[in-house]
Amino acid sequence: MTIVLITAVALLVLALLVLVHRWLWIRLVRDTTAPGGAVRRTGTALAFALPLLSVAALLAGRAGAPFWLERTVAWPGYLWLAVLLYLSLAMLVAEPIRAIWLRRQSRTTARDTSAGAARAGSVSTPAAGGVTAQGPGAKPRPTSAPTPGSGPESRPAAAGADTSGLEAQPDRPLAAAGVAAPGSGAEPHRAAEPHHPVQREGAGRGSAPQATLEATATLEATAGRAATADPEAQAGQPATAADPTAVGRTAADPEADPAAPTPAGAPAASAPSGVSRRRFARIVAGTAAAATAGTVGYGTYGVLRGPRVKRVQVPLAKLPRAAHGFRIAVVSDIHIGPILGHAHTTRIVDTINRTQPDLIAVVGDLVDGSVEDLGPAAEPLRGLRSRHGSYFVTGNHEYFSGARQWVDHVRELGLTPLENARRELPHFDLAGVNDIAGESEGQGPDFQAALGDRDRARSAVLLAHQPIVIDEAVRYGADLQLSGHTHGGQLWPGEYVAELANPTVAGLERYGDTQLYVSRGAGAWGPPVRVGAPSDITVVELASYQA
Missing domain, CATH: 3.60.21.10 (Metallo-dependent phosphatases)
Structure with missing residues (x-):
């Protein structure tokens, strides 16, 4: 009966130690490091090696191991037991703080998301070529129709052009008033002022709608090149025409890839404030590690001092x-x-x-x-x-x-x-x-x-x-x-x-x-x-x- 009781207690203690080590690995390694990185691999290896050294230090002497081996495993094995105790206590103290921070972060995220959606729904931007933006999902429409040409040689668009696709284009303002609209033999010209469409006539020249389409295509290509040129430089910056996905990133995913696209139809939100979840985990882990190192270090000094x-x-x-x-x-x-x-x-x-x-x-x-x-x-x-x-x-x-x-x-x-x-x-x-x-x-x-x-x-x-x-x-x-x-x-x-x-x-x-x-x-x-x-x-x- 005594042997059964001792075995049961030993298994219970072993199970507890396994759970504690897994919990510390989650808080100190998984929550603070990037998947697949060298730091995470090192932390995971230590999570297995250190408890094994502790078991070796406890059992080496009684198992009849050579004294040199006892001395080799004693320092790291026994010292880890003290570190384990105070690191666990420090992280336990931090758990309520972590829970409160996560709750406040969730509320802030929800508030920022709602505010961003409201702002996105209320914005109306005038577009070039007489097109008006009326909100997300609104169908753009021209403010006035182009005036037909006066001569028989006049044509509404370049040869083969289809001007009916104008209304199906997304609402995009031209970047500048002086952007050239390349057409079939067209000359560079300034974009038309809002509500004052300009019609250009003459042989070999495209109409205003055609020029607008071509200018828009040029801007899209330019913006695409700017967005892919330096994605890291744009991380954390306000949303611009060169980074149309930035608006969709919110505090709900603080560790999201800055270059990740925003799902279609997702409401825009303001940039998250405060620290990210991973950075907060690093602050907590660093504080706990520093407190543990100070406590164990001073306690070791007291013993070695005499x-x-x-x-x-x-x-x-x-x-x-x-x-x-x-x-x-x-x-x-x-x-x-x-x-x-x-x-x-x-x-x-x-x-x-x-x-x-x-x-x-x-x-x-x-x-x-x-x-x-x-x-x-x-x-x-x-x-x-x-x-x-x-x-x-x-x-x-x-x-x-x-x-x-x-x-x-x-x-x-x-x-x-x-x-x-x-x-x-x-x-x-x-x-x-x-x-x-x-x-x-x-x-x-x-x-x-x-x-x-x-x-x-x-x-x-x-x-x-x-x-x-x-x-x-x-x-x-x-x-x-x-x-x-x-x-x-x-x-x-x-x-x-x-x-x-x-x-x-x-x-x-x-x-x-x-x-x-x-x-x-x-x-x-x-x-x-x-x-x-x-x-x-x-x-x-x-x-x-x-x-």
Whole structure:
């Protein structure tokens, strides 16, 4: 039953990740790039490659992959998990803004289309040759008929010309008054003024209607050449005789090809105002990407910079006056691994030693890997210095990596492992228990062995990796439990998730007569990023009520 439940949860998480990646691809790639372009192909490739790298980073260590391969996939794979989180949050915030913009854009488009149709229906343009334009679809008609010739040699048109086609021509004004109308032997002449048609007679000369038709044909050819000469130069410009399709393009299709023709009979509309849909998508995607890069970049810097020192005073009722001011440097969740290595350990050791503690407590999750791979990175721990020594208890990640080999190795480095054991220090008892993850190997916590037979008149400080064992600490009379494990949530809003599984996520709280302090940890697991939960090394200063 447990296996079925775990499998179902894993499939659900996998399906969710697939849906999230597809949604981000739509918003960040499809909506912002042109089909078939290099940018879209690159974005699509990354949409497949990055999640695969994340899966490889999560599984490489447990699958027994070579350490060099773990290190290769760890940085991009783990870092993408942090980017994925904050990019998804940023795009979720942008979704309502996008919906509002699209709604306003639709209303603006409808309004512009209606206004354009109304203007097109009300325009009446006088045409050359006595033809009047009365609106879209209106049948042009001449204002007056030409006067017949006075001589028998006179003819109304050039040989073979048919003047009856004049009324079937679209309404087009001549471009200029001085355009020549080539005819059968005709001379260049100025176009007739509106309402004053001019008749030209004589052998070999065309009539006014014929001249008008020929001039119109000439203008059409000229306009066609101008429209095809530089289509990109006309994009976004007001509609002219050289670009008769521009009027039909509206905000309803902001990404329409500027050279696309307008369907016949479509109403004219004014040019759209504001930004196009694709440009708006690019603005949103760019803003989200910039916010994500800033957040993840600063969070990564905080981890690589090293933990800050935090100081907390904890009064204990049974602590003698002589122990007042006793300082315990608490460090947890160092997570030496394929990303955080020797330099990370060195920074932590140097920071601890600068606090000059009386005792050092390493409360679990020291490593993510084997001694063979990470032994050199853990070597700086040999330099820890304190008056009463350094102590270590296991965390859940030690059992993922081989707890026994690390218990033996930290002993070689000068730390004292407390495996369900206790040490009687001059003024209080220091106890430690194994992590509950050791139960699968028969090495779980044993509170009876650690705290069961002690003198309860003395104060007891318990080292336990997970805060969840606080109930047992209260039961066995521990005065203070020092823990880690939660990372303080590590990546906001992870703290709210951590609260579901832990009584305390970070800081000091009291449970009955026992106080619990939870450190945020000095390293990071998975993405080397912390947001809203800075890493720390805590100096716990014990205080006596008798002081």
